[in-house]
Amino acid sequence: MRIGLAxxxxxxARHAAAxxxxxxxxxxxxxxxxxxxxxxLAAGLGGRAAAVEPVEALFGxxxxxxxxxxxxxxxxxxxxxxxxxxxxxxxxxxxxxDIDGTFQIMVAARTARVPVQVGFQRRFDAGYLAARxxxxxxxxxWLHTVRSCSFDPAPPPPSYIPASGGLFRDxxxxxxxxxxxxxxxxxxxxxxxGGNRGDAVFAExxxxxxxxxxxxxxDGTLAVVSATRYNAAGYDVRLELFGAKDSLVAGxxxxxxxxxxxxxxxxxxxxxxxxxxxxxxxxxxxxxxxxVVAGRRPNPCxxxxxxxxxxxxxxxxxxxxxxRAVDPAEVRR
Numbered sequence: 502m503r504i505g506l507a508x509x510x511x512x513x514a515r516h517a518a519a520x521x522x523x524x525x526x527x528x529x530x531x532x533x534x535x536x537x538x539x540x541x542l543a544a545g546l547g548g549r550a551a552a553v554e555p556v557e558a559l560f561g562x563x564x565x566x567x568x569x570x571x572x573x574x575x576x577x578x579x580x581x582x583x584x585x586x587x588x589x590x591x592x593x594x595x596x597x598x599d600i601d602g603t604f605q606i607m608v609a610a611r612t613a614r615v616p617v618q619v620g621f622q623r624r625f626d627a628g629y630l631a632a633r634x635x636x637x638x639x640x641x642x643w644l645h646t647v648r649s650c651s652f653d654p655a656p657p658p659p660s661y662i663p664a665s666g667g668l669f670r671d672x673x674x675x676x677x678x679x680x681x682x683x684x685x686x687x688x689x690x691x692x693x694x695g696g697n698r699g700d701a702v703f704a705e706x707x708x709x710x711x712x713x714x715x716x717x718x719x720d721g722t723l724a725v726v727s728a729t730r731y732n733a734a735g736y737d738v739r740l741e742l743f744g745a746k747d748s749l750v751a752g753x754x755x756x757x758x759x760x761x762x763x764x765x766x767x768x769x770x771x772x773x774x775x776x777x778x779x780x781x782x783x784x785x786x787x788x789x790x791x792x793v794v795a796g797r798r799p800n801p802c803x804x805x806x807x808x809x810x811x812x813x814x815x816x817x818x819x820x821x822x823x824x825r826a827v828d829p830a831e832v833r834r
Contacts, residue, residue: 502526502794505559505588506550507579508570509533509542512593515776516570517542519787521549526791530564532556534571557582564588566794568787573664577602584615591790593620594674596807598666603811604834607804616793616800618786619807621678623738625785628751632742633683641744644684647724648741649676652732654774656710659702668695668703668712668728669817676726677716677817678810679740686718688813691827693820699731714817734758735771736778 502525506517509531520526529550533539536554543550553562556571560582567583569576569592577597583590584606596619597603610617623629635641651672657665665671681687695709703710710731716724735758740751753759758771772778792798812829820827 502565502791503528503530503563504791504794505530505532505562505564505567506570507532507556507559507567507575508572509535509538510570511776513568513570514542515783516568516787517546517550519784520568521546522784523788523791525795530559530562532559534575560586560588566590566790568790569593573598573666577606580606580617581609584609584613584617587613587615589616589618589790589794591618591620591787594807595666595670595811596804598664600808600811600815600832600834603804603808607808610804617804618790618793618800619802619804620786621675621682621802621806621810622779622782622786623675623679623740624682624802625782625789626751626779627781629679629683629740632740632749632751633685635747635749636684636742640747641742641749642746643720644718644722644742644744646741646743647680647684647718647722648739648743649680649724649726650737650739651676651726651728652737653728653730654732654734654736654771656700656703656730659700662702662708663706665708666814667708667818668710668730669693669714669821670811670814672728672730673712673714673726673817674810674814675738676728676740677813678806680716680718680724680726681806681809681813683740683742684718684722684724686720686722687809688716688724688816688829689719690717691715691813691816691820691829692825693817694824695821703730709821712817712821714820716813732758734760735768736774737771738775738778
């Protein structure tokens with residue numbers, strides 16, 4: 502199988518190594534907006550990869566599938582070209598920078614019947630998968646509360662903020678997708694708030710460095726999601742489920758940066774960030790993509806799910822800005 506990789510940055514390099522570790526991948530074709538970076542990445546993959554330039558050359562390279570890990574503003578164009586070429590594509594979220602762009606990709610992929618798998622890696626994490634299975638099996642009884650958090654140890658570079666889409670679209674969108682995925686329910690109402698106590702760059706671009714939302718699910722379950730760019734104790738991502746019969750948590754282990762009080766244990770060295778915390782999940786989602794390309798399994802995260810998560814993030818942002826409860830139907834196309 503011949504796979505293309507658009508993007509040779511941090512996440513692209515990680516995906517390249519994982520793909521080259523799969524026996525079915527005969528060759529990897531790498532391209533990047535910075536050709537030197539693509540050549541350097543390809544040279545370090547033990548003869549399994551070759552670099553091409555410009556990025557558009559990928560579409561003449563005889564690919565069986567394409568992995569998109571380029572800058573966010575390039576996603577829609579690359580995915581669109583892959584769909585037009587009938588090439589299955591895996592794309593890191595977001596598919597596009599706005600709802601309209603995401604919707605258009607969904608329609609194009611559906612019309613062309615070309616698989617487009619979106620990179621919501623928590624769907625492949627062992628804890629989140631076990632939580633989904635427990636809910637489906639009725640182990641918790643009826644759910645009354647869900648709590649999800651995404652706490653980064655430090656903010657991204659200031660240059661990242663203007664095009665990030667904001668905390669709810671950039672970060673909390675993972676929590677919103679996970680809640681839908683694990684519970685199997687839809688969100689019918691959201692309320693949200695945000696704060697700025699860190700670098701002024703967030704407020705300067707209409708963003709927040711800390712945010713929270715209260716979601717009402719269609720069966721009456723309440724879900725609370727929260728995120729921050731400033732959690733110096735370490736990277737902390739958890740999903741807690743509370744039901745009438747049992748309670749469970751995904752993402753709680755010896756490296757979770759929480760110190761119990763009174764202190765009787767010190768957490769191990771916390772995860773440095775998402776690439777380390779979700780390393781097995783990233784591997785699993787790429788293995789899944791190879792199976793999708795080979796026709797062995799259905800798409801585990803199609804554009805329709807990415808669009809639903811985007812709707813919820815947009816609704817949360819609207820609720821934050823206007824200080825009111827929002828029905829996600831308000832932002833739907």
